[in-house]
Amino acid sequence: MDWGLKNRIARIISPADNKALMLAVDHGYFLGPTEKLEDLKKTIAPLAKHCDSLMITRGALRTSVNPDYPVPVVLRVSGGTSIIGEDLSQEDITVSIKDALRLNVAAVAMSVFVGSKYEYQTIVNLGKLVSEAEEYGIPVLAVTAVGKEIGTKDARYLSLACRVAAEQGAHIVKTYYCENFEKVVKSCPVPIIIAGGKKIPEKDALKLTYDALKAGAVGVDMGRNIWQSDNPVAMIKAVHSIVHGTNNVEQAFTLYKQLSGKPNQKSNNNKPNQKSNNNKPNNKPKKRN
Numbered sequence: 001m002d003w004g005l006k007n008r009i010a011r012i013i014s015p016a017d018n019k020a021l022m023l024a025v026d027h028g029y030f031l032g033p034t035e036k037l038e039d040l041k042k043t044i045a046p047l048a049k050h051c052d053s054l055m056i057t058r059g060a061l062r063t064s065v066n067p068d069y070p071v072p073v074v075l076r077v078s079g080g081t082s083i084i085g086e087d088l089s090q091e092d093i094t095v096s097i098k099d100a101l102r103l104n105v106a107a108v109a110m111s112v113f114v115g116s117k118y119e120y121q122t123i124v125n126l127g128k129l130v131s132e133a134e135e136y137g138i139p140v141l142a143v144t145a146v147g148k149e150i151g152t153k154d155a156r157y158l159s160l161a162c163r164v165a166a167e168q169g170a171h172i173v174k175t176y177y178c179e180n181f182e183k184v185v186k187s188c189p190v191p192i193i194i195a196g197g198k199k200i201p202e203k204d205a206l207k208l209t210y211d212a213l214k215a216g217a218v219g220v221d222m223g224r225n226i227w228q229s230d231n232p233v234a235m236i237k238a239v240h241s242i243v244h245g246t247n248n249v250e251q252a253f254t255l256y257k258q259l260s261g262k263p264n265q266k267s268n269n270n271k272p273n274q275k276s277n278n279n280k281p282n283n284k285p286k287k288r289n
């Protein structure tokens with residue numbers, strides 16, 4: 001592997017333990033001002049030092065992340081549709097490799113919509129992006145998008161989507177955790193990172209992290225379950241304690257509670273993010289994940 005490519009991957013997946021904690025803040029590229037991510041600077045600043053890398057768009061990066069702070073960047077370079085548009089799967093590449101280089105990225109990322117009306121377009125785009133990015137030693141992270149119309153979050157579909165992405169040359173694949181996740185990991189020849197998905201109770205998100213790693217994922221790219229938590233810094237530290245530490249779910253949840261100043265809080269399985277949901281208007285997005 002080319003030195004530059006290897007070096008960039010090492011900024012995302014720590015060579016010390018072969019694990020990765022990415023903080024996802026790219027949701028605005030199709031969702032607009034997602035709840036708790038309305039003010040990018042305010043959300044990102046306290047969390048950036050606790051992650052290995054930041055999954056972000058170029059607009060958010062330029063406007064809302066201090067360039068003096070050396071957090072590795074996984075730059076989302078696909079887009080083209082919004083939550084109120086016709087079809088979320090009709091994405092294209094929207095950022096040039098030149099601009100990605102200017103932004104000194106550790107990797108570029110794009111979504112593939114396997115099984116959708118636009119699967120051909122997104123899969124071909126992935127192949128082209130890999131060819132272009134490899135010229136400069138930039139790794140590509142492929143995001144296997146899921147949604148109501150394009151496959152369910154099960155091992156059969158996710159194995160197919162991850163494998164298709166890896167066969168096109170993606171260096172890392174981001175997907176969703178599911179039952180029999182070992183099967184997805186086993187049939188994908190490149191490292192797999194899981195997305196957190198919609199907000200669930202903190203203990204459940206920690207369990208998701210633990211189970212995914214146990215099944216062979218190298219890490220998480222987590223967004224809403226961190227910054228939509230009542231205590232985002234406590235949550236990212238708890239996730240970190242699983243990804244890069246030895247904590248199990250109970251230990252990580254205890255840490256979360258301690259850091260939140262609520263050591264006696266019980267896990268609240270049926271009421272995800274109740275407080276913040278009640279405080280904000282409900283801008284329910286069209287379903288994608």
Ligand code: R5P
Pocket residue numbers: 024025026027055143195196197198221222223224225289
């Ligand atoms: C989704 O649009 C992005 O690819 C996110 O980076 C990804 O879904 C991870 O964020 P979350 O943990 O909120 O699902």
